[in-house]
Amino acid sequence: MKLDVVYFAWVRERIGVPRETVETQAATVNDLIAELRAREDRYDLAFSDVSAVRVALDQSLSDFDAPLAGVREVAFFPPMTGG
Amino acid sequence: MVVRVQLEDFNLGQELDHLRAGRRDIGALVSFTGLVRDDTGDLTALELEHYPGMTEAALTEIETEARRRWALNDSLIIHRYGPLKPGDQIMMVATAAPHRKAAFEAADYLMDFLKSRAPFWKKEHGVEGARWVDAKEDDEAALKRW
Numbered sequence: 001m002k003l004d005v006v007y008f009a010w011v012r013e014r015i016g017v018p019r020e021t022v023e024t025q026a027a028t029v030n031d032l033i034a035e036l037r038a039r040e041d042r043y044d045l046a047f048s049d050v051s052a053v054r055v056a057l058d059q060s061l062s063d064f065d066a067p068l069a070g071v072r073e074v075a076f077f078p079p080m081t082g083g
Numbered sequence: 084m085v086v087r088v089q090l091e092d093f094n095l096g097q098e099l100d101h102l103r104a105g106r107r108d109i110g111a112l113v114s115f116t117g118l119v120r121d122d123t124g125d126l127t128a129l130e131l132e133h134y135p136g137m138t139e140a141a142l143t144e145i146e147t148e149a150r151r152r153w154a155l156n157d158s159l160i161i162h163r164y165g166p167l168k169p170g171d172q173i174m175m176v177a178t179a180a181p182h183r184k185a186a187f188e189a190a191d192y193l194m195d196f197l198k199s200r201a202p203f204w205k206k207e208h209g210v211e212g213a214r215w216v217d218a219k220e221d222d223e224a225a226l227k228r229w
Contacts, residue, residue, distance in 0.1 A: 009132055009204035010215045059137035061200070075134060075202075079218030082133075082162065082203030083117050083174060083194060 001025070003032070003068065007046075008077035011053060014046035029055050029064045032074065046076075054079055084150060086142040087161045088133065092172055102157055102177055109156045111183035113190045115176050121169040125209040131164045131173065134202035138162070145196040149178070152192070153185040160193060162203065195225045
């Protein structure tokens with residue numbers, strides 16, 4: 001399946017692009033992260049400490065063990081600092 | 084109930100006037116304004132990044148929950164993005180209610196959730212370079228009191 005993957009803040013800076021389309025068979029967010037980390041060092045670096053990363057599926061906060069079936073957009077970013 | 088995510092500045096007085104215009108049922112109007120603070124004296128700019136689409140959805144969800152919990156006449160959230168300077172306004176919330184307790188509590192609630200659940204990220208630019216602002220554990224812990 002094809003997923004739109006978007007990155008924000010330092011996750012975006014480490015990966016080097018704000019958005020990309022990823023062809024993947026990953027069943028969960030954790031699987032997707034493992035696939036990306038195996039691809040290139042920049043992903044490995046960005047996801048080296050996942051406790052510092054948050055995920056949203058189709059623009060709604062989610063968990064790393066959430067399934068990706070039916071999802072179109074996955075976002076990775078650091079804990080939010082609004083206000 | 085309004086949520087605005089914008090590049091441009093806002094006028095607090097005008098926003099509050101607009102919120103209460105033509106109404107006779109509001110007894111309390113509370114507002115909070117967040118400003119760019121320079122703690123060390125070397126902040127040159129604060130850059131605010133956000134997630135268009137999710138930001139508006141998250142703020143609307145937070146505001147909807149506040150209005151479910153408190154009897155509000157109206158509410159408003161404005162949050163800016165883009166490059167800001169020390170002293171600039173970052174965001175505001177306003178809550179209107181018949182009585183002050185609901186207005187104060189709802190504004191406090193909006194701020195607590197906005198800080199940790201709305202997809203904004205701050206990057207500080209200083210004379211020594213730039214750094215992303217870390218989320219505070221206190222901010223996450225603050226959600227538990229609701």
